Amino acid sequence: MLPELSQLIDLHELDKEILAAEQQLQQLPEELAAFHQELETLEGEQARLQEELSELQKQRREAEAEVTDLEEGIKESRKRLLSIKKTIEYKAMLQEIAYKEDRRDQKETRVLELMEAIESVTRLLAETSQKLEDTRQALSRREAEVAAQMAQLKEERARLEKQRQGLREGLPATLLRRYELISQRRNGTAIAEVRDGVCTGCHMNILPQQFIDLQKGEEILQCPHCQRILFWLGDEAEEGNNLSRQVS
Numbered sequence: 001m002l003p004e005l006s007q008l009i010d011l012h013e014l015d016k017e018i019l020a021a022e023q024q025l026q027q028l029p030e031e032l033a034a035f036h037q038e039l040e041t042l043e044g045e046q047a048r049l050q051e052e053l054s055e056l057q058k059q060r061r062e063a064e065a066e067v068t069d070l071e072e073g074i075k076e077s078r079k080r081l082l083s084i085k086k087t088i089e090y091k092a093m094l095q096e097i098a099y100k101e102d103r104r105d106q107k108e109t110r111v112l113e114l115m116e117a118i119e120s121v122t123r124l125l126a127e128t129s130q131k132l133e134d135t136r137q138a139l140s141r142r143e144a145e146v147a148a149q150m151a152q153l154k155e156e157r158a159r160l161e162k163q164r165q166g167l168r169e170g171l172p173a174t175l176l177r178r179y180e181l182i183s184q185r186r187n188g189t190a191i192a193e194v195r196d197g198v199c200t201g202c203h204m205n206i207l208p209q210q211f212i213d214l215q216k217g218e219e220i221l222q223c224p225h226c227q228r229i230l231f232w233l234g235d236e237a238e239e240g241n242n243l244s245r246q247v248s
């Protein structure tokens with residue numbers, strides 16, 4: 001194989017590694033952003049439940065005050081009942097008392113309903129607060145991990161880029177330009193291995209004469225269909241590939 005072709009293969013491997021590092025460097029902050037979003041949702045839920053709880057407690061205090069007022073009214077009416085002489089007035093007062101007792105019973109039922117609602121919202125609030133606390137802790141752990149991963153990835157990328165720079169300097173400028181042009185057009189894959197006379201970049205057969213030339217390893221050849229720079233690893237590798245394909 002031509003030494004510059006072998007260098008191109010190395011360059012392609014490096015490009016792929018750098019791309020993978022860059023993708024991870026992009027994904028990690030996105031992962032944290034999703035985590036923050038989850039936390040915000042939980043915080044919103046907690047605030048909503050707290051508001052609901054204080055509204056219910058306010059309603060309970062009001063209903064309880066009304067029960068107290070009605071109780072006092074009933075006591076008052078009973079006292080006045082003792083001083084009433086006329087039957088008609090007596091009857092009217094009894095009716096009033098009965099009406100107030102009915103209202104008081106209704107209010108007491110309302111207080112019980114509110115107490116149940118308060119209990120259920122309190123439970124939900126406790127669950128949400130626990131989830132929020134767990135999420136906060138998990139996020140802070142993940143943030144520390146991500147920071148370490150990012151630092152490592154940046155170091156790795158810098159190391160790979162330095163290596164890539166070295167490789168590029170050793171390649172003829174025209175070949176490098178050709179490699180880059182194809183890379184842009186072919187989604188980062190500028191070179192392709194040929195197996196059994198087929199370009200693995202586009203899965204089409206290359207010309208028989210081209211395959212013969214490729215095997216000679218004297219010039220840089222491109223696939224007539226996808227224009228990728230072709231390489232061939234030899235019969236042994238090809239047999240290995242066939243074997244591994246048969247096994248899998």
Ligand SMILES: [Zn+2]
Pocket residue numbers: 192199200201202203204223224225226227228
């Ligand atoms: Zn091709």
